[in-house]
Amino acid sequence: MAQYALVIDLNVCVGCHACAVNCKEWNTQGQFGPLSDYDPYGETPSGVWYNRVFTFEVGEFPNVEIFHIPKSCLHCQEAPCVPVCPTGASYKREEDGIVLVNYNDCIGCKLCSWNCPYGCREFDEIEKVMKKCTLCIDRIYDESLPPSQRKPACVLTCPAKARFFGDIEDPQSEAYKAIKERGGYVLFPSTGAVPSNHYLPRTEKELDLSDLEERILKPDSQLFLEVWKRIKTSKEDY
């Protein structure tokens, strides 16, 4: 059985939030929109987002690493949010494994979000229904789009090309290969939810800065002097 999912390369993700913004932009006007905003131009703007980017620091100073985790619905294979839904509004599609919410059946009881260990469902206070990532189902099956565009908005927009989309059960897919070849892993495996979205682990890299120190960070280096001059000028302007 097919299982569509996202695979995110944590080596490449720079935490620019472009995926989250483009997700919001596409989906708020798409078939599963709007993604309502509350107080958008006020002091405490908030609203529904399908995708949120978290930044974590691991290790102890000075040996620390910063990494970014974009987190949207993980389209779990044993999705705990689905069986608790009293109306059947939350369901997992058999043909591609995408977890969706039927807004016409959702009564807004929020029980599905209580049973999501990843916090990937958000209640729309204006529409009064639960909303979540659809893997841009209205894009990926849209035959009016060229095949190269039939991907989730977050994947298409990622400037660092950190996101892959595909069937993680299909050995020919890019997503499957990335998981197998680069040790893709899932968030919070102990929940038993078996998430479909995977992350490619960071590989530790040490930068060799000796060349920089020897050739550039010298008082007689033209590049160093130019940079220093500009820093001073900008500070004075400020």
Next chain:
Amino acid sequence: MHPPLSLIFFFVTGGTSVGLFTLIYMLDILSSDISKEILFMGSFVSLCLIAVGAVGASFHLGHKLRAWKAVRRFRTSWLSREAIFSGIYGALLLLYTLLLHNSKNSLYIGALVCLFGLLSAFSTAMIYASNRFVLEWHTPVTVLYFLIMYLMLGAGALNFLLSVYNPAYGGIFKILLVVLVLAFLLRLYFNIRQPYIKRPSLAEALNLPFNKPVRLVDKGTTTENYCTKEFFYRKGKERLSVFLPLAYLLTFFIPTAFSLYFLLMKENQILVSGVVFFSILSGSILERWCFFVEGNHVQNLFYGLYPSEKS
């Protein structure tokens, strides 16, 4: 977890309804001191309470008019089961009350009312107990505690009812005392258990090696969102140290002291019984509020809002 007032309202109204009817029906079978008048009044009050509770609970829903659709997933959803069992309970209770009104007492229908009332209570409790992502709730004690709390609310209401109609009847004092003590012990266990819960860590949530410290630097938003509001109630956490002792005092200590007084004096007084029931009722509202606030959802790990195992 953020306490939804509509669900707390349903807990006290539905709980009092089921508890009151169960006790009054059992006492009617076991004792001849329960007059038909008291039985009718008890059934009528139970009926009103479940009706008011159902209307109140609907305020938790985003779309109240679609509430009927909640019957569809009986096979998998405890909320669906609760809706169905509560509905049958209400319908049977209406029938039973109408029969009583026409001076007909059907033991079988009464037994069915009890059965569906308890099934409804069990299903409500399972909504919380089956949630494996709020570890404070995820225990069989939650179910037992729910049922005892329902009986405690019912015993308080019945005690008040009897003080009006049959002050000489003392059988309820012992029942009230027993359920109060049981409920107190279960609540105490619920609290004592919390520091010993084996909690997941942020490293476990991110599936990282456990030998390095991990901390949240940025949650991707400068303001609160649905997840931080629904699953973490900051103001509630701050007030818990005041509200929890107050809940213990009102729900258990004051009613227990008066129950002992009733037992010793072998006499029921309307005013004192009213105070006892009001104390149980207001205490239970506070207790439910604390029950929600004490619950920590594991998704809070991603926002740095989950308690560590040591705290």
